[in-house]
Amino acid sequence: IVTGHNADDIAETVIMNMLRGDIARLGRCTAITTGSEGMISRCKPFKYTYEKEIVMYAHFKKLDYFTTECIYSPNAYRGHARVFLKDLERIRPRAILDVIKSGEDLAIKDDVKMPTQMTCSRCGYISSAELCKACVML
Numbered sequence: 001i002v003t004g005h006n007a008d009d010i011a012e013t014v015i016m017n018m019l020r021g022d023i024a025r026l027g028r029c030t031a032i033t034t035g036s037e038g039m040i041s042r043c044k045p046f047k048y049t050y051e052k053e054i055v056m057y058a059h060f061k062k063l064d065y066f067t068t069e070c071i072y073s074p075n076a077y078r079g080h081a082r083v084f085l086k087d088l089e090r091i092r093p094r095a096i097l098d099v100i101k102s103g104e105d106l107a108i109k110d111d112v113k114m115p116t117q118m119t120c121s122r123c124g125y126i127s128s129a130e131l132c133k134a135c136v137m138l
Contacts, residue, residue: 002044002045003042003043003044005047007049008050008085010029011085011099012082013025014026014099014102017029019081023106023108023114024115026106030047030104032044032047085099118130120132120134
């Protein structure tokens with residue numbers, strides 16, 4: 001599966017994982033391709049492309065482009081990371097790529113216990129617990 005995640009999205013995810021102390025996700029979130037054996041692989045070809053570059057390209061090529069944002073996103077955790085990154089970008093234009101680079105360069109010590117990746121006992125999708133979040137909510 002090829003996703004539309006761009007540099008802004010990935011930098012936000014790095015910041016959120018750092019603030020949560022989620023080293024397992026932090027170690028995976030900057031990879032261009034993800035997916036383990038038996039799972040569906042995902043690819044993020046726009047990893048180093050700024051969101052504004054994608055919007056400008058669509059505009060100049062007269063492509064249909066739309067974006068929708070959840071009505072709750074301004075108050076969501078990701079919204080705070082987005083505002084923080086935009087503030088950093090005003091001071092240092094390379095901030096988004098620098099955050100991604102920091103996430104890529106992160107080294108996790110060998111003696112750190114990492115959570116094990118499991119599959120949901122109900123639906124079979126990858127999960128960090130016996131039931132995935134979707135099945136818990138259902």
